[in-house]
Amino acid sequence: MSTTKTSATGRSGRPGRPPGGVSKADQLAATLREQILSGQLSPAALLPSERQMIEHYGVSRITVRAAIAALRAEGLVQTIPGKGAFVRRPSDRPLHTHQRTITVDDDGNFTDNETGNGEFREAEPPSTYHRNADATLALAIGVPEHTPLFGSDRLLENAAGTRIFVQTYVPFSTALEIPALEENPFVSAGQVYKAACDAGLSPDFSDYITARNPTPDDARTLRIPDGIPMLVTRRLATHNGRPLIMQETHRSAENTQLHYQPGQ
Structure with missing residues (x-):
């Protein structure tokens, strides 16, 4: 099992994006992506250096690095420190990349880029319920056994037919502490994060990743x-070590990678 800390990323963190437009980093990434997919840049080929791309495309070093990071997140290139970025073989590229970044806009609205960016749609109506935490769930969330929880289950699917199953648990104590959740605790994780901030709390995020049959x-x-394992990711939001909400996502591990942006 691996664990990673995930922090919220402000909208201003992306370089060179004009209001309502496409950033220079996205434009450069699109150009390089086309060269890779068309075969102009063949497998194992070394991409032009940062200096060469700065001079050829008239962009900044930050823009070049953002474009390469985007291609790396898609599994199209691999970077080797001191040598540069190389094109990955098609057989080495994952078919599915799931963004695990949380972004926050200027109004304090949180977006989980995995389930909230519009790629996935409801495959069936979600279900909501109350339950008490059994020993396994209590350990995962960090609450005493039998703690009452609000729960919701969602089955999501994208245009390619990839499905993910998302379970969300909010302790009753969280709903009692945050006024916005008293009437309806069955809201998205992003809405819980914002409601927590509006109530004066500061969510910290931790992700736990496991694979199982x-x-x-x-x-x-x-x-x-x-014969393919299932990938399970669990995101826990806490305030001063106290759990606010846990979201667990199940998906096929076949040709799949998770994309994080730690430290942003």
């Missing part, structure tokens, strides 16, 4: 082929 129900629901 899917149950028959998991394999059928998520369309996981035989």
Whole structure:
């Protein structure tokens, strides 16, 4: 199991984006992506150096690095310190890249870029319920066993047919402490984060990643082929070590990578 700290990223963190437009980094990434996918830049080819791209495309070093980071996140290139960025072979490229970044706009609205960026849609109506935490769930959230929770289950699917199953748990104590959740605790994780901030709390985020064999129900629901493990990511938001909300996501691990931006 691996653990990573995830921090919220402000909208101003992306370089060179004019209001309502496409950033220079996105434009450069699109140019390089086309060269890679067309074969103009062949597998194992070394991309032009930062200095060469700065001079050829008339962009800044920050823009070049942002474009390379985007291609690396898509699995198209691999960077080797001191040598540069190399084109990855098609067989080495993941088919699915899931963004695990949280962004915050100027109004304090949080967006989970994995489930809140518009790529995934509801595959079936979500379900909401109350439950008490059993020993396993209590340990995962960090609450005493039998703690009452608000829960919701969502099955999401994108245009490519990739499915993810998202479970969200909010302790009753969180809903009682945050006025905006008293009437309706069954809101998105991003809305919980914003409500917590509006109530004077400061969420900290931790992600826990595991792989396990899917149950028959998991394999059928998520369309996981035989012999392929299931990837489980669990994001826990806390305030001063006290859990506010936990969101757990299940997906097929086949040709899949997770993209984080730690430290931003």
